[in-house]
Amino acid sequence: MKMNKRLFKDFLFKKIVILFSIITLIPLFLILFIIVKNGVSAINIDFFTKLPKPPGEKGGGILNAIVGSIFLVIIASILAIPFGVTVGIFLSEVKNKFTETLKVLVDVLQGVPSIVIGIVAYIWIVKPLKSFSALSGGVALGLMMLPIIIKSTQEALYLIPFSLREASFALGTNYTKTILKVILPAGLSGIASGILLGIMRIIGETAPLLFTAFGNSFLNLNPAKPVDALPLVIFNYAMSPYPEWHKIAWGAAFILILLIFILNIIVRKVIKRWKVQF
């Protein structure tokens, strides 16, 4: 009888665990379902090619936000990728007390709430220039991307066997060339997926853009002027009282999710194929 009780407890426990795990996924499907349902109907060619219209008028698109998001990601990438990869190489090549501290600092930056990053970019750039700007938004997003790139570079290089380096040295190659032409290409798959993960994280970030990129209902490619971004459009339009604007926000949310989904697939499928096998 006691045995049965134990087995029953085990059975019950397993069922509860499965039930709870399935419940966890319900919000995911609800979110995806509602976004696809409301989003698809909002999307047409105008949505990608027109600027927003004032409330009350039908039609209009979010070209400004799409271009702005791409612009911001480009600025952030230019600032963060070369710098981040260099710091990553430094962390994997040099081992001393300073690099140990540096690793902790990378974790610190990763844990900083995104709104605080926004404040910092505001103090650094918006205040001195006295204007909201694409540049300040790009700096904020670059700061958010930096720890991801550093960590993935460091981890990718860490996995490369020492024999590869010895082989390069044995051929008479100097240190700089060994790192840049042998080690770095061998770790390219890991670094590239780190960069894409970084882009995936920043493309949906809203909080650091609220008082840096700020938003702009016109097309802008001047880094000193404010720009719009997809997540900003979602936020501003969702909080507005106009149903037409809500519809546009659903469309923007759909595009954003789609973008993230595509990036995710690229990370999983394409980048893995580049991976050098040892």
Next chain:
Amino acid sequence: MRKDRFFKMVLWVSGILFTLIILSILIYLFKGSYLSIKTFGLKFLVNKIWDPVNEQFGLLPFVVGTLLTSIISLLLALPFSLSLAILLGVFYKKGFLNKFLSYATELLAGIPSVIYGFWGLFFLVPIMRKIEIKLGILPYGVGILTASLILSIMIIPYISLISKEVINMVPQDLIEAGYSLGATNWEVIKKVIIPYSRSGIFAGVLLGFGRAFGETMAVTMVIGNSNFLPKNIFSPSNTMASVIANEFTEAVKDIHLSSLIQIGLWLFLLSIFINFIGEIVINKMKVKGEK
């Protein structure tokens, strides 16, 4: 050789530059909040009035809002995260279900917070409003509980992924020893796996907490943005992060802006503290797992 020296120098300069960036974040946050620190001193932390018009600034309502939303969301997220971790780490270590659930969890972690907020605003808020009407309370819809619900959905992936990794670190021979004594799954989990990975799971929870208290957009959209001390878990409130998001661009007075920056400074310090403890616990766990 000279080229090598130059290359090494570039590496060192990048490392030093990164350190300087972190230092300057701290310095500039401090500088930005100096006016507010000088004016209010420590009273800033305990004052329960936040009134930009009369230049009265106190952090207390937001501390309470932040703590309530974070703790409630953690309590809500914990059973689900642990279930998911146990399912992926013990019951289904391989196979289709594992792949499917892992991928879904990853996807859940990748959804931007503004989309969670948007969904919460148009899906969860009306439901909460109906529940509040049934309970006979003022039907705001928005409020601490709504924000906590959204937050818990957002932090489940983080806690469960870390807990799963920690559970995978439990030595296989310990688990097999348990089974060889005739223990059931439940007994092995309760007597072997959970005690062994307790500190690691704690670290996961801590990091989940770190995400919850710094989360801005989703909370801002559903918490109701009220600067008063919340009366109960249904009342509208504000968290430290959401008040910054709400008022930063509207702050005209220097003292208002400075006070908001001071909130940012506290968020920064708190996030460092939480990450620090989390890392220490996880590193300890790693050493133990390698033995």
